[in-house]
Amino acid sequence: GQNIDQPTEMTATEGAIVQINCTYQTSGFNGLFWYQQHAGEAPTFLSYNVLDGLEEKGRFSSFLSRSKGYSYLLLKELQMKDSASYLCAAYSGAGSYQLTFGKGTKLSVIP
Amino acid sequence: DAGVTQSPTHLIKTRGQQVTLRCSPKSGHDTVSWYQQALGQGPQFIFQYYEEEERQRGNFPDRFSGHQFPNYSSELNVNALLLGDSALYLCASSFEGTDNYGYTFGSGTRLTVV
Numbered sequence: 001g002q003n004i005d006q007p008t009e010m011t012a013t014e015g016a017i018v019q020i021n022c023t024y025q026t027s028g029f030n031g032l033f034w035y036q037q038h039a040g041e042a043p044t045f046l047s048y049n050v051l052d053g054l055e056e057k058g059r060f061s062s063f064l065s066r067s068k069g070y071s072y073l074l075l076k077e078l079q080m081k082d083s084a085s086y087l088c089a090a091y092s093g094a095g096s097y098q099l100t101f102g103k104g105t106k107l108s109v110i111p
Numbered sequence: 112d113a114g115v116t117q118s119p120t121h122l123i124k125t126r127g128q129q130v131t132l133r134c135s136p137k138s139g140h141d142t143v144s145w146y147q148q149a150l151g152q153g154p155q156f157i158f159q160y161y162e163e164e165e166r167q168r169g170n171f172p173d174r175f176s177g178h179q180f181p182n183y184s185s186e187l188n189v190n191a192l193l194l195g196d197s198a199l200y201l202c203a204s205s206f207e208g209t210d211n212y213g214y215t216f217g218s219g220t221r222l223t224v225v
Binding site: 098 | 115142151152153154156159167169201214215216
């Protein structure tokens with residue numbers, strides 16, 4: 001089966017750093033996606049991790065540990081516009097074309 | 112360059128009715144996937160179309176059906192609507208061979224069943 005867990009809500013202060021965790025248990029695993037979704041808008045791609053380790057892209061970084069079934073998204077220098085839901089999604093590969101999403105973490109950035 | 116276009120943006124239907132949602136993929140993309148996102152939940156995979164055929168289906172009943180046209184656009188049909196079908200329906204397009212890395216989502220169709 002597929003199970004993706006992430007916190008429901010988080011609050012952080014503008015300018016701070018926040019880490020959003022995601023744990024997964026899937027029958028097959030190829031990689032882990034992170035998407036950002038503002039209310040009423042399309043999910044937008046943030047990162048895709050296949051190998052263990054940290055990948056940095058500007059203010060956003062994503063980490064993957066395949067052995068632990070664990071990933072996190074790190075947001076630095078938080079801005080008000082970062083208030084959104086953050087979705088992690090596992091991709092099985094190997095003939096499966098679907099992404100299995102967690103329920104999303106709603107991040108509120110406060111002044 | 113237009114991204115993924117979905118229509119309509121909002122829709123209200125009565126229980127038992129049928130609905131058709133439409134999706135035009137991003138230019139250069141040939142694969143279309145449909146997802147259902149209930150309020151406060153993550154998207155759930157409905158099915159994926161490639162070369163005008165459904166090639167994978169998620170855990171959804173046969174009331175959910177689809178089609179892909181030669182120009183790669185796609186439709187999602189839902190028959191015998193239930194209150195529980197109320198959700199945001201997302202279309203995502205990609206180019207075959209990119210291993211889903213190049214998924215682009217549309218803004219979705221908000222379906223309300225009353």
